[in-house]
Amino acid sequence: MKTEGGTPAAKRRAGERAAEEVEDGFVVGLGTGSTTASAIEAIGEAVADGLEVQGIPTSFQSRQLALEVGIQLTTLEAVETVDLAIDGADQIVDDPGSSAHGTLIKGGGAAHAREKLVDAAADRFVVVADPSKLTDRLERSVPLEVLPDAYTVVTARVHELGGEPTLREAKRKDGPVVTDNGNLVLDCEFGAIADPEELAATLSSVPGVVEHGLFVDLADATYVGLEEGTGDADGEGLAVREY
Ligand SMILES: O=C(CO)[C@H](O)[C@H](O)COP(=O)(O)O
Helix, strand or coil: CCCCCHHHHHHHHHHHHHCCCCCCCCCCEEEECCCHHHHHHHHHHHHHHCCCCCEEEHHHHHHHHHHHCEEEECCCCHHHCCEEEECCCCCCEECCCCCCCCCCEEECCCCCHHHHHHHHHHCEEEEEEEEHHEEECCCCEEEECCCHHHHHHHHHHHHCCEEEEEEEECCCCCCEEECCCEEEEEEEECCCCCCHHHHHHHCCCCCCEEEEEEEEECCCCEEEECCCCHHHHHCCEEEEEEE
């Protein structure tokens, strides 16, 4: 479900460009997913060349990769500042005329609770994506991380809100996906989301919802890697969206 569309080259271009923003001494939030993995690998290469950074992983996956490429790890409670967070997205509103410009749906990898915590704590949050993620209106399902005891009552509440929730099933394991925090995920269809800010506030108010995948007003910029053989005006194969 999480990596359909987009080429590996486009994802790599975006990830590598975001990694160029990492400076010596930075504390960096390390998001989750295949596009962010390219950024983590690029940071790892810079570390091998002498760059000193500390990373805060947002999932088991990003932690493992960071360790593999030699990035020193830290935690949110051990630092005063997160200088930069780099993270992927499943959908991004790309419509400068809309108040929702830059709003994201995240959580394709079920890591959105920790991702939002770290991305929101950062001085600068850069999204990395391929062009398949851009849209003028959010219309993917919104993942909710829910306490295991809460999934039936949250399911009922989402129905009341006009949504269609589905408990995310694990692949190659019987039963549901269990997040790194020990919770379950409900993927909730709301159709085209006219007012993401309002829906985000409503979902945040539902007891038992640990976090939802709508990221409103959090991103500072998006690096969109372009497909192989294409390039923007400066020929770098990258488009930049600022918010
Ligand atoms: O939100 C996420 C994980 O919870 C990911 O950042 C999102 O699913 C994008 O992944 P990818 O870069 O593999 O397309």
